[in-house]
Amino acid sequence: MTTEATRRTPGTPCWVSLMVHGLSATQEFYRDLFGWDFIPGPQHFGPYVRAMIDGKEVAGIGQLPPDRHLPIAWTPYMATEDADETAEQIRCCGGTVGVGPLDAADAGRMAIASDPEGGVFGIWQAAAHTGTALFGTHGTPVWNELVTRETSAVSKFYQSVFGYDVEPVVSTEFDYATLHLEGRAVASLHGVGHALPRDRGSHWMTYFEVEDTEESAALVRDLGGHVLHEPREGSSGWLATVADPEGAVFTIVRSAER
Structure with missing residues (x-):
């Protein structure tokens, strides 16, 4: 059953994003695999696109700078009502905040962090962009x-x-x-x-x-x-x-x- 998403309870996974070196080739792979279309997203880290199914946003893919050799991995984002407060709580509990908090244009405010064992995740304070907007169908x-x-x-x-x-x-x-x-x-x-x-x-x-x-x-x-x-x-x-x-x-x- 296909359902649309609305603003999430804090702590709920609300978005997934991937940073790669070859943005065009990666778009082609996921377009062929999942049937995704793409539209431009916030460019605060460089080129970034949002994957779409039936006009609904389902995921994001961005391009890493050529000199950045970070692990290539899908990253889930957890919803928060206050990214700065959550980032401080992450630090207080033994985690690390690697990026942010910072604004992603008018879409929202975000940070990328890791837990004490090194598991990387993001936090997302929604504004214009509330996260994944479609579930329960192929490619979501x-x-x-x-x-x-x-x-x-x-x-x-x-x-x-x-x-x-x-x-x-x-x-x-x-x-x-x-x-x-x-x-x-x-x-x-x-x-x-x-x-x-x-x-x-x-x-x-x-x-x-x-x-x-x-x-x-x-x-x-x-x-x-x-x-x-x-x-x-x-x-x-x-x-x-x-x-x-x-x-x-x-x-x-x-x-x-x-």
Whole structure:
């Protein structure tokens, strides 16, 4: 079912953005994979576009300066009513604010931060731009999950900063917790221990909805990307972990509700 989004409760993931070196080639990849169209967005970091489906904004892609060699990764943004206050809370709780807070033209105010384990995320104080405006259809973000070494310590950080209710999964086999706001699950934490990639460390994983996981995974390969984990059945549906040609890792999922 397709739904439109409105202004979010603080702490809710409200946007996903990607910074790359080859903006044109990356647009072509995601246009072919997800059917995205693109319009110009705020240029405060340089060239930046917003991805659109049926005239609704779903994600952002920007271009890194040639001399900046940052990890290429999808970054979720959490809604806030006061970016400066949230940034200060992040610092007080042991996190780091790497960029901002700063204004993105008339769209809103933002910052990019990392938790004590190094997981990078953004915060977004909405003005003209309230975030992702479409969910539940092919090519839209459907979930965000922090992949980290263990969840207990980092869950306290996110709980303190955003006021999440943390619901751990009691299991001897899994280290997993769901983050709730106002009784609604909004994101999750997944502790993978020594299986955490050494070259990546803790990182947020964005899930995108697709109509057919196998077809989309095959298309990722055809378009020059990589399939890191072949299509498999999970609790949320049929999913695969993939990477675009610049190495940005994300998960594609065919919802169990489809």
